[in-house]
Amino acid sequence: MSETLTAPIRVKVGAVVGFLVFVELTSGFLQGYYLPLIAAIAHQLSVTDADITWFATLQTLAAGVSVPILAKLGDIFGHRRMLRIAIVVVLVGTLLVALAPSFPLVLVGRVLTGPLAVWLPLEIALVHNRIKGETARKAIGMLVSALTIGVLIGGLTAGVLGTAIPSLLVVLLVPAIIVAICLVIVFTLVPESTIRSNPRIDGVGFTLLAVFMLALLFGLRIAQTSGFGNGGTISLLVGAAALLVAFVVWELRHSAPAINIRLIASRALWPVYVTSFLFGMVLFGTQTLITTFLAADPAKVGYGFAFAPGILSLFTAGTALLAAIGASTFAYLAKPLGLRGVLFLGVALNVAGNLALAVFSSALPIVVIAFIVSGLGAGLLLGALPALIAEVAPADETGIAAGVYNSLRTLGGAVAGATFGVVLAAFVLPDTAAAGIGGYVTVWLICAVCFALAFVALLFQRTQHVSAAEPVAVGANA
Incomplete structure (x- = not known):
């Protein structure tokens, strides 16, 4: 594969990674942008609190369906081609969310934003098609960091604009403008991948x-x-x-x-995928839980720190920045430790962080340290997991291998959301709607067990490339 790279393409690799970083920053921006605006959207369209939950639910469902399909089609027809299609669909979706006169059409727009989740797997495949080794790891770390920081910037920007601009239409058009810029970048500045898998569609x-x-x-x-x-x-x-x-x-x-089951079940990948699923449970399943715990008034429920929204936003921002730091530095740690070593470190940090939260939930200094440790560990996993998957997957199945990783994280989050909700409901305090501290402690213990299981799974991982069946090379500028 490296023999197909000409000198001019090598010069452009750094710039291409930079363009993809902007695209992924936009992806994160969109994922964080709408959350602070949901109440305003519900009010504008006269939608109930129960109905507006579909605003997020349908996007998650669409992402779960579209990610593995578009990722696999990228392996077959070209990752840039599928990235272009995914961006066009998301652009239409953001315009519908902004301009639709009725809630059903807004929900259609949210369905169309589902392919946003496949941008990262396709970008990872594009990066690995051009560069390998430590340079590819650093590039993937930059992509994941951009995604994490983008979520933070999106949420903060939506809060500022939603307060400063009286027109919700104008505020909702901002994502469409940024996605349109991404569309121009991907259509004009990003080269196509040069390896194709079997062209048959299952x-x-x-x-x-x-x-x-x-x-x-x-x-x-x-x-x-x-x-x-x-x-x-x-x-x-x-x-x-x-x-x-x-x-x-x-x-x-x-x-x-459509998905190579033997590849997923190989000793090189199944431990990594198990870790991805368990990591997704904690990553997505505890986001709301952490906020409600910190905001709880200890005088009323016996736990928490009664943090105001401003302090909570600082915690959220700090956690995101720590994750971005971990994701951007994992490649440097991988030099002495190896990628498996980085994964072990990330998992161990999260075990320690969740155990500290479970045991010392009333001690603010230890809670802060636990968040710092868990945030850095999560960042290491966010960077190292997709990097390892891309390195051991066959060259013609990088897209679907990364897509399965994304889908498993989503499924893990969905499982955790349902499971943790049941756990907290079992500990509801009398005459209140709040869960008791026992519910939070139980959840943190479950999270620690998840990471401990991930540690055990990784012990079985063996890093070796899995053979592919005659990948097809095409022109570098296809």
């Missing part, structure tokens, strides 16, 4: 995968509000399990599967 496999993701994520969404004993929850989760079995059986028999 339509049955893609369909089974999409329906499975919808059933699972929607079932977990219902479980968050109605519990796992609800009939609808049980039906959807049982159906999802049956679809998963059918999908695996089909993929194992197909000569050009």
